[in-house]
Amino acid sequence: MRKTHLMRLRSEIETEWPRLEMLVQELQQLVAGLPAQAEPSHRDKAAIGAFLHSFYNGIENILKHLAREIDQNVPKGEGWHRALLQRMSIAVPGIRSAILRPDTIIMLEPYTNSGKSLCM
Numbered sequence: 001m002r003k004t005h006l007m008r009l010r011s012e013i014e015t016e017w018p019r020l021e022m023l024v025q026e027l028q029q030l031v032a033g034l035p036a037q038a039e040p041s042h043r044d045k046a047a048i049g050a051f052l053h054s055f056y057n058g059i060e061n062i063l064k065h066l067a068r069e070i071d072q073n074v075p076k077g078e079g080w081h082r083a084l085l086q087r088m089s090i091a092v093p094g095i096r097s098a099i100l101r102p103d104t105i106i107m108l109e110p111y112t113n114s115g116k117s118l119c120m
Helices: 003-032 042-071 080-088 102-115
Strands: none
Touching: 003 042, 042 080, 080 102
């Protein structure tokens, strides 16, 4: 891999990372402000869902950057979300380590049903 590709990849990930950290902080503040024993309101649930959706999209963006720059290919088609997660759980000898653990893929599987992910 050329140095310029690595520099671009690093820049893309470093741009995405603070966004993820901000989303986590905002979500923590939202959850901390919820009543202790009460069911969250529809609005609170929608806000939590929006934060989780944005967080997942950020992680998926990082995985797409890695697939494009290191694997030289981003999955396409109806099942691309699932294919991306599965690919990132497999080490490519001499190129990269596995990015995601197999148990992470198992936990995310329900959200990739029918080729769809959390962001669809």
